[in-house]
């Protein structure tokens with residue numbers, strides 16, 4: 001073999017190549033990163049979250065024999081009209097308790113302090129003593145404290161409970177109302193006092209797992225979550241900041257609930273804490289296409305307000321704390337220094353049709369005019385069925401979008417067979433952000449296939465500006481997607497091969513690539529039976545005409561014309577003892593195409609892979 005270093009072909013590898021993509025999927029937000037142990041603490045769960053849920057879900061009323069109590073959910077005169085439901089408890093004969101069972105039980109650790117908060121008021125009777133208790137697996141009390149509610153207007157209550165001895169994995173929170181009377185209750189939270197580097201409201205072990213990936217950037221909050229299922233479900237970043245009670249809850253299109261206790265300010269703080277540049281993704285003014293009504297655009301009359309919403313985010317991140325309205329809001333939250341936003345994502349997997357182009361262009365133009373230094377990251381279209389991003393790329397080139405996000409979930413063999421996927425990427429057009437990718441399983445072969453592909457992406461790191469595996473998190477027992485980079489339950493994380501691959505690349509990153517070409521015989525494994533198989537890779541739209549395979553011994557198979565959608569053609573031709581030639585004419589192609597000749601055995605194992613050609617329209 002001769003290896004030749006191409007000194008003239010030196011490339012600068014993007015310094016932001018390896019990042020992470022956080023999407024609120026598979027209980028990554030509430031029940032995951034959100035450290036709150038109480039589920040449905042605001043009594044806002046409803047049928048939109050799940051057909052099995054109601055405002056009472058995950059709460060139980062404990063009425064000892066001889067006691068009497070009513071537990072209702074009401075909406076008149078709430079703490080916050082954005083989340084109007086609250087619990088109204090009428091204690092006829094005391095004591096009566098409400099228990100919350102959390103997210104598959106609560107974990108309490110020996111020595112840990114737990115911070116409790118809630119809003120309460122009495123609506124009749126004298127001041128109400130409320131005992132707050134952390135219960136162990138058998139219902140034993142691990143920690144307890146009592147507060148007295150004397151106010152008839154809503155009051156924020158806080159308390160701390162230390163678990164001096166004992167622990168639980170299936171614990172619960174119990175609130176005991178100790179005398180007859182009526183009490184209203186809302187926004188109940190409980191979280192461990194320990195944080196990762198002072199980052200409140202986040203589960204420390206999950207943040208640590210992210211920090212150890214050394215991500216250069218973090219894309220958030222989705223994915224499909226961003227544009228949402230219909231207008232009512234679209235993500236509005238400015239509704240997720242400020243006092244948590246006033247952040248309107250919403251259903252999560254992955255089948256659960258979003259309290260937005262972790263909202264945009266918290267995401268930005270997370271990025272800062274783990275040293276990742278923020279890459280927020282905002283809807284491109286169009287809702288998700290995967291609904292019965294298809295993609296719905298924001299009405300043109302509402303676009304100016306929506307564009308303001310987008311611009312406000314940039315001001316919120318980068319605006320001066322005293323001279324700008326949104327910079328001042330950030331400062332009031334405790335962060336006078338700007339967050340230093342460089343990237344802004346617009347759109348996720350949107351159908352690239354005239355409506356999308358129109359809405360995207362309006363937003364893109366406004367951002368460029370107001371903030372020319374912000375790098376807009378566009379999208380090249382929906383999760384591909386045939387990897388056809390051509391329409392998206394065409395538009396991105398026309399519109400001069402600096403970076404575009406494309407997604408690729410594939411089998412391990414696809415990754416191995418497409419290592420050269422970005423070799424011919426257009427160096428003059430938009431840069432590539434492989435914003436979601438992964439090999440379909442959690443086996444070693446999947447991690448290896450990603451590693452192989454990432455190595456080649458790094459070599460093409462002048463064209464591929466950014467990349468992030470997806471999805472990032474999944475709570476065991478609540479998967480909406482498999483595989484994922486970090487699995488977790490209430491106690492710990494489980495890190496598959498893919499995690500270590502990401503970590504390896506991010507901690508050994510290079511800044512310069514020197515392409516090397518290898519020359520030498522492409523030897524056939526002649527000790528094994530071989531047949532010729534032609535594989536047209538997932539991107540190709542190329543028909544072949546007059547396809548003929550001829551061995552040097554003169555055996556010849558004519559396959560005639562092959563349409564691209566045949567994808568894989570087994571010739572059955574035994575070439576173990578022979579060389580062979582392939583003749584074919586590419587009669588039509590569209591998009592990025594590639595063809596490989598694979599010789600392998602009859603069981604489908606590949607021994608030799610030869611690239612027949614690759615190109616770009």
Ligand code: AHR
Nearest residue numbers: 223224225349383470471
């Ligand atoms: O990562 C899971 C989903 O895959 C994302 O929400 C979407 O962008 C893609 O289709």
